[in-house]
Amino acid sequence: MSEPTQKYSITMPRDIADAARARSGPSGLSAYVAAAVARQIERDNLNELIQVAEAEHGPITEDDVQALREQLHQARVRQADGGKSAA
Secondary structure, X not given: OOOOOOOOOOXXXXXXXHHHHHHHHHHHHHHHHHHXXXXXXXXXXXXXXXXXHHHHHOOOOHHHHHHXXXXXXXXXXXXXXXXXXXX
């Protein structure tokens, strides 16, 4: 069962509304806008979490990001070959 809905009136630039309508497909503009707002809320929540973590542990460096990307890459490689390269 889906969440209850309510009708809202919003204002946005016409070119953005036209582009959204063109991309919304069969689900319609309302569903497209709701999905976009949900993604923005997720981003806002993630940014808040990052701010809290950085306040507690210090800022994340580019080296930190690269090290984590490499760990993720290695995990994907191991997963793709069934863990054979783990030994």
